[in-house]
Amino acid sequence: MDDCAQERPLFTFGVIADIQYANIDDGYNYSRSRRRYYRSSLQLLRNAQESWSESAVKPEFILQLGDIIDGFNKGHNASERALDTVLREFSSSPVEVHHVWGNHEFYNFSRSSLLGSKLNSTLHTDRSLSETRPGPEIYAYHFSPFPGFTFVVLDAYDVSLLGREESSEQYKSAMNVIRQYNNNEDLNCPPACEGLEQRFTMFNGGFSKEQLDWLDSVLSSADDKREKVTIVSHLPVHPCSTDPICLAWNFNELLAIIRSHSSVVCFMAGHDHDGGYVKDKDTGVHHLTLEGVIETPPDSNAFGTVSVYEDRMVLKGSGRTRDRVFLFP
Ligand SMILES: [Zn+2]
Numbered sequence: 466m467d468d469c470a471q472e473r474p475l476f477t478f479g480v481i482a483d484i485q486y487a488n489i490d491d492g493y494n495y496s497r498s499r500r501r502y503y504r505s506s507l508q509l510l511r512n513a514q515e516s517w518s519e520s521a522v523k524p525e526f527i528l529q530l531g532d533i534i535d536g537f538n539k540g541h542n543a544s545e546r547a548l549d550t551v552l553r554e555f556s557s558s559p560v561e562v563h564h565v566w567g568n569h570e571f572y573n574f575s576r577s578s579l580l581g582s583k584l585n586s587t588l589h590t591d592r593s594l595s596e597t598r599p600g601p602e603i604y605a606y607h608f609s610p611f612p613g614f615t616f617v618v619l620d621a622y623d624v625s626l627l628g629r630e631e632s633s634e635q636y637k638s639a640m641n642v643i644r645q646y647n648n649n650e651d652l653n654c655p656p657a658c659e660g661l662e663q664r665f666t667m668f669n670g671g672f673s674k675e676q677l678d679w680l681d682s683v684l685s686s687a688d689d690k691r692e693k694v695t696i697v698s699h700l701p702v703h704p705c706s707t708d709p710i711c712l713a714w715n716f717n718e719l720l721a722i723i724r725s726h727s728s729v730v731c732f733m734a735g736h737d738h739d740g741g742y743v744k745d746k747d748t749g750v751h752h753l754t755l756e757g758v759i760e761t762p763p764d765s766n767a768f769g770t771v772s773v774y775e776d777r778m779v780l781k782g783s784g785r786t787r788d789r790v791f792l793f794p
Pocket residue numbers: 532567568569699735736737
């Protein structure tokens with residue numbers, strides 16, 4: 466009996482990434498090396514929802530790690546319809562969903578329309594989300610699902626060519642960043658170099674100083690309270706957790722902040738559909754990049770259920786997503 470009680474998690478949550486739903490035939494990624502299953506991604510979300518609703522301990526919330534619908538919807542004038550379709554699937558169970566924004570959100574919608582949409586989780590959750598946000602146009606916030614645990618949602622396209630007006634200061638400064646490394650006419654094409662500089666493409670972005678300062682203060686407060694913090698972002702920030710072509714532009718600044726705080730236990734991202742994982746050797750922080758639903762065959766799956774205990778989180782993966790144990794550093 467005692468053993469059972471010990472094994473019951475404090476709480477659980479679900480994770481899923483890169484659904485990229487569109488009502489179109491299968492296609493391929495940019496380099497034509499991976500098949501994309503645009504329609505059946507909806508069925509894979511349904512599989513995840515069924516698994517979560519049937520689990521013995523119901524998830525406290527779901528993390529949707531970005532790219533919920535594909536950019537192709539825009540060209541078919543189907544952005545709203547596709548979004549409604551996927552959100553209807555999510556709403557089939559009552560659990561709260563925290564939406565992260567990826568590049569495909571910005572292919573379909575402007576930043577201002579996203580801020581007023583159902584993808585702005587700060588407007589549509591029962592939980593009282595922190596009043597302190599980094600800035601009015603930055604989609605970053607934190608929440609605490611259980612005493613002693615904080616989750617921080619980051620905006621990885623805060624500094625980006627996506628979702629910003631070409632006339633804006635933010636667009637100009639993002640262009641200055643990318644042009645230092647990428648001279649291609651098509652900025653979606655990575656610079657012709659090996660290594661980490663390949664990340665300077667238009668489908669990536671970064672974090673503004675405003676957002677980094679805000680994160681720093683959120684983590685300082687969590688350190689003081691001895692909380693355990695999980696950070697989520699569409700873009701990975703650890704070079705060993707992803708193909709470098711998918712890294713956030715200023716990943717190193719984010720890693721430096723994580724390294725200066727004791728409260729961070731885990732960083733979760735999407736964007737790299739092959740997924741990845743590394744435990745940072747200096748901090749012991751776990752960096753998970755979740756496999757993308759869009760490149761997962763219809764007879765498989767890509768989602769996870771995380772059980773949280775006092776000393777660890779246990780990821781139970783489905784299909785392409787493997788089981789992992791994240792011992793807290
Ligand atoms: Zn993406």
